[in-house]
Amino acid sequence: MTTATATALPSDYVQITTNPITEPFWEAAKERRLVAPRCSDCGTFRLPPTPYCPSCQSKAVDWTELSGEAVIYSFAVVHGFPGYPDITLVPVVVDLPDAPGARLISNLIGVDPATVEIGQRLTVDFHPITGGWLLPVFRPAPKD
Structure with missing residues (x-):
């Protein structure tokens, strides 16, 4: 049996809306950098970005550049998507080691879904989407 390689949704399918917080x-x-908001007062990271720190309710925020390393906390394998019956998606919830407490929901791409495991090390990549934006996605990290 042949397994499809996990991919992202087609670029023209994904649209985002930004606001001053996000x-x-x-x-x-867009610059192929992964960042996370960190409270300037207590140091708590928060993803998704929020207007107030969940720990101390401060509005003060510093945007911290991350290494792009991640670890799978949870995942699913989705075979087919409305309008794309042959696509295979692997949505993931990842822990970001250099942003303790922050988790990001994304997609794992370029991998056989049968090989995906909780705790697997990943590295960020960026997938083009509508409006000239780039979507952070993840790939398996190179083996040491």
């Missing part, structure tokens, strides 16, 4: 995340992604 725009720094998306602008950094």
Whole structure:
């Protein structure tokens, strides 16, 4: 049996809307950088970006550039998607080691879904989407 390689949704299918709270995340992604908001007062990371720190309710935020390393916390394998019956998606929830407490929901691409495991090391990549934006996605990290 042949297994399809996990991919992202076609570029023209994904659209985003930004606002002042989320725009720094998306602008950094356009530059192929992964960032996370960190409270300037207590140091708590928060993803998705929020107007207030969930720990201390401060509005003060610093956008911290991350290494792009991630670890799979949870995943699913989706065979077919409305309008794309032959696509295979692997949505993932990832822990970001250099942003303790922050998790990001994304897609794992370029991998046989049968080989995906909780705790697997990943590295960020960027997939083009509508409007000239780039979507952070992940690939398996190179073996040591």
